Amino acid sequence: MKKITKISTQKQAGRYSVDLDNKFAFGVAESVLIKYGLAKGRELDETLIDQIKRDDQVAKAFNTAINYLGHALRTIKQVKQKLVEKDIAEDIQEQAIAQLKSLGYLDDANYARHYVATKKLINPKGPQVIRMDLKQAGVLDTDINAALETFTYDEQLDIAKKMATKFANTYKRESTRVKQQKIIQALANKGFSFEIGQTIITELDLSNDQEVELENVKRQAEKLWHRHRNMALSQRQYKTKTQLYGKGFSSEMIDRVMLMIADEPE
Structure with a gap:
């Protein structure tokens, strides 16, 4: 048996040093000190000392987790990861997490x-x-x-509509068809269903007006026409028109622009 000869506060708040037989033996958290009723003059056997030390490890893990939880809500997995980073043994982690769950800190x-x-x-x-x-x-x-289940369809639709309006501006230089496809894909990347995307395209008027569509196809056509400048005229026209179709422009728009390009000097 060993006798507690001194208990003193440490620099870290809530921590205490325990001396046994006039020699420093271990440090404990205040919660552990209270739990075991540690006081000067009390005698401890080795089994109890080991249990106190173990409970102090749990208390340290608990406090580490509490500090981590103080910044934001966390999941059990996230808290475990934090305790692993602190090299806390798995069995100690489990005890600390059990306490956190029972007190409502982890849910x-x-x-x-x-x-x-x-x-x-x-x-x-x-x-x-x-x-x-x-x-x-x-x-x-x-x-x-x-x-x-708390994220209703109407809420999803309302949020996705606001996003779609912003995406429409981002893709304003595309053809109407490609712009709509990209909006649906952008919404999918944000986690919304294809059904939501299709509904928004149907409900919102996100198409380009005639003037904007003409500007877009002309811009694309001029780039392609220049890119294929070394081809024979018929092949150059075929390549340019085919790629414009692929970009979602209508045959009517493409034909109008091709006539304009043909009349322009190189």
């Missing part, structure tokens, strides 16, 4: 709900990307599904 279902709510307002994302993000964060499918 993956709650994390998923908050994540979905945030992605409706800040840096919006569609359900498919949100699902991938949450899976990567370690959230179970059941919790993901429950959280995504």
Whole structure:
């Protein structure tokens, strides 16, 4: 048996040094000090000392996690990763995480709900990307599904419409058909379904007007016409027209522009 001869505070708040038989033995968190009722004059055997040290490791892991959680909501997987970075043993991690869960500090279902709510307002994302993000964060499918149920179809449509309007401006130099295809793809990359994309194209007028479409096809045609300048005239015309079709322009627009180009000096 060893006797506690001194307990003193450490520089780090909430930490104490314990001396046994007039020699420093170990440091403990305040929570561990209280749990075991450590006080000067108390005698400890080796088994109890080992248990106290182990509980202090758990307390350290718990505090590391609490500090990490202080900046934002985290998942169980994310907290585990942080504890691994701190070289905390797996069995100690499990005990600390169990405490965090029992006290309500860790709740993956709650994390998923908050994540979905945030992605409706800040840096919006569609359900498919949100699902991938949450899976990567370690959230179970059941919790993901429950959280995504709060993201209604009407909300998705409203957010995607705002995005589509911005994308339409980004792709304004494309043909109407290609612009619409790129808008649908851009929405898909943000996590919205093909159905949502098609609905938006149908509901919103995102087509170019005649003047803009003519400007776009003329710009593209002039580049292609110059690129194929070393070809024979018939082949040059064929190549240019074929590639313009591929870019989504109508045959009527292409024919108009080809006549304009043919009349222009090289």
